[in-house]
Amino acid sequence: MSFITRGFGGRSxxxxxRLPPGQTLVxxxxxxxxxxxxxxxxxxxxxxxxxxxxxxHRWTWxxxxxxxxxxxxxxxxxxxxxxxxxxxxxxxxxxxxxxDVETGxxxxxxxxxxxxxxxxxxxxxxxxxxxxxxxxDGEPLPAEHGGPARLIxxxxxxxxxxxxxxxxxxxxRDEPGFWEQNGYHLRGDPxxxxxxx
Amino acid sequence: MxxxxxxxxxxxxxxxxxxxxxxxxxxxxxxxxxxxxEAGQHLDVRxxxxxxxxxxxxxxxxxxxxxxxxxxxxxxxxxxxxxxxLVDELRVGDRVEVHGPLGGFFVWRPDPITAGAPSPGxxxxxxxxxxxxxVQLVGxxxxxxxxxxxxxxxAAARDATPFRLLxxxxxxxxxxxxxxxxxxxxxxxxxxxxxxxxxxxxxxxPDGDPRPVGRITRERxxxxxLPAGAAPRVFVxxxxxFVEAVASWLLELGHRAQDIRTERFGGT
Ligand SMILES: Cc1cc2nc3c(=O)[nH]c(=O)nc-3n(C[C@H](O)[C@H](O)[C@H](O)COP(=O)(O)OP(=O)(O)OC[C@H]3O[C@@H](n4cnc5c(N)ncnc54)[C@H](O)[C@@H]3O)c2cc1C
Numbered sequence: 457m458s459f460i461t462r463g464f465g466g467r468s469x470x471x472x473x474r475l476p477p478g479q480t481l482v483x484x485x486x487x488x489x490x491x492x493x494x495x496x497x498x499x500x501x502x503x504x505x506x507x508x509x510x511x512x513h514r515w516t517w518x519x520x521x522x523x524x525x526x527x528x529x530x531x532x533x534x535x536x537x538x539x540x541x542x543x544x545x546x547x548x549x550x551x552x553x554x555x556d557v558e559t560g561x562x563x564x565x566x567x568x569x570x571x572x573x574x575x576x577x578x579x580x581x582x583x584x585x586x587x588x589x590x591x592x593d594g595e596p597l598p599a600e601h602g603g604p605a606r607l608i609x610x611x612x613x614x615x616x617x618x619x620x621x622x623x624x625x626x627x628x629r630d631e632p633g634f635w636e637q638n639g640y641h642l643r644g645d646p647x648x649x650x651x652x653x
Numbered sequence: 654m655x656x657x658x659x660x661x662x663x664x665x666x667x668x669x670x671x672x673x674x675x676x677x678x679x680x681x682x683x684x685x686x687x688x689x690x691e692a693g694q695h696l697d698v699r700x701x702x703x704x705x706x707x708x709x710x711x712x713x714x715x716x717x718x719x720x721x722x723x724x725x726x727x728x729x730x731x732x733x734x735x736x737x738x739l740v741d742e743l744r745v746g747d748r749v750e751v752h753g754p755l756g757g758f759f760v761w762r763p764d765p766i767t768a769g770a771p772s773p774g775x776x777x778x779x780x781x782x783x784x785x786x787x788v789q790l791v792g793x794x795x796x797x798x799x800x801x802x803x804x805x806x807x808a809a810a811r812d813a814t815p816f817r818l819l820x821x822x823x824x825x826x827x828x829x830x831x832x833x834x835x836x837x838x839x840x841x842x843x844x845x846x847x848x849x850x851x852x853x854x855x856x857x858x859p860d861g862d863p864r865p866v867g868r869i870t871r872e873r874x875x876x877x878x879l880p881a882g883a884a885p886r887v888f889v890x891x892x893x894x895f896v897e898a899v900a901s902w903l904l905e906l907g908h909r910a911q912d913i914r915t916e917r918f919g920g921t
Contacts, residue, residue, distance in 0.1 A: 492900035
């Protein structure tokens with residue numbers, strides 16, 4: 457139903473093919489958070505994958521650092537219409553973390569320090585699609601961007617890349633997390649503009 | 654899941670537009686099919702150029718309730734793509750696309766027990782955010798927009814919840830909703846619907862104002878907001894830098910993270 461807005465020319469023609477529909481290229485790094493930024497010390501930090509059998513797979517910060525670290529260069533797309541291209545991160549692939557995890561469930565709920573949750577299907581986390589990242593642009597990840605560590609699932613809108621991540625619960629059926637209960641789409645594919653429900 | 658109207662694209666027609674301050678405009682829209690919105694929600698505005706290029710930005714809604722009239726207040730960001738167009742170019746009768754209402758968390762709902770009037774639809778029950786607790790609003794610049802919607806909804810409902818607004822602004826001429834806020838803040842502070850407004854001027858204060866001019870500090874915040882002991886629900890809105898600073902000071906002052914809701918507009 458789109459129609460031309462009288463008098464609007466638009467500033468840029470950043471019609472980079474890497475930009476999904478409705479996104480604008482930015483060079484700064486905006487912040488989307490529903491509350492204050494939690495301060496989490498790496499000494500207290502741990503990441504836990506909890507499965508239906510009750511087994512917990514748990515990594516402390518030192519455990520995490522002992523795993524193979526990957527360099528990730530990726531575009532990121534926020535639901536609030538900004539994208540950054542070619543961002544660089546370092547982190548641990550979810551494939552590595554899931555190597556010894558036995559589960560029959562297809563969905564996960566990511567939990568964060570500060571209480572936030574977001575649901576992500578397991579398929580969206582495996583096969584080189586997601587990481588627990590702790591470095592951005594060569595520096596430790598700042599707290600306002602999710603440090604000490606956040607999930608990055610860059611092929612989905614960036615709210616799925618849970619900041620201050622503390623773990624994943626395997627769940628049987630897809631359920632809305634915090635952001636999804638507050639109006640964001642259950643899956644969030646930027647190329648399909650799955651912003652809101 | 655949640656009984657809330659689905660957000661959708663709508664065509665909005667500009668009913669009026671006028672300078673709100675030298676750097677901003679208040680834009681009244683009539684949105685055909687708008688399902689109404691809660692105080693604090695926002696919408697997306699999409700502009701389309703003749704060659705099909707589109708630009709989309711989020712704007713908070715200064716109004717709330719079931720009406721199809723929606724009020725925005727937009728600050729001109731220098732060299733911005735969308736805000737200068739909205740502030741300077743938009744005319745009565747122009748049409749733009751809007752998507753909403755959006756955001757189910759940064760909202761305030763009148764207290765169903767103490768409010769004199771029923772709340773305007775779409776409430777979600779049971780909702781802990783509806784419990785009668787004092788409310789502290791903290792806004793910087795255009796960040797006052799959703800907070801003004803909350804204060805207006807609170808007044809319209811004659812809600813007995815104590816309500817305070819701390820508003821940081823460059824100078825007296827940069828105040829958004831100056832007349833409306835002044836009107837809300839007059840009258841008996843003990844009466845339902847009352848609002849107390851505290852202003853912090855960052856560049857220039859009114860003549861004779863004894864308070865210091867400058868960015869808000871932790872000390873100023875502590876001296877002005879409801880103390881953590883009063884267990885207020887706190888809504889903080891403004892540029893990302895403003896919200897980061899205020900929210901982290903609130904934590905240091907003993908407010909609980911779950912009592913602080915934030916909306917970051919961007920910038921630094
Ligand atoms: C949920 C939400 C609600 C919002 N509500 C309002 C509102 O009620 N009123 C309002 O005026 N704005 C509001 N904003 C900000 C608005 O969405 C735009 O970001 C703003 O109008 C700038 O857009 P632009 O196209 O003019 O600038 P752009 O071309 O996008 O940006 C130009 C430059 O300005 C910087 N910038 C972007 N936003 C800001 C900002 N807010 N302050 C300072 N610098 C900035 C950018 O980083 C960029 O460098 C809201 C944002 C969000 C996320």
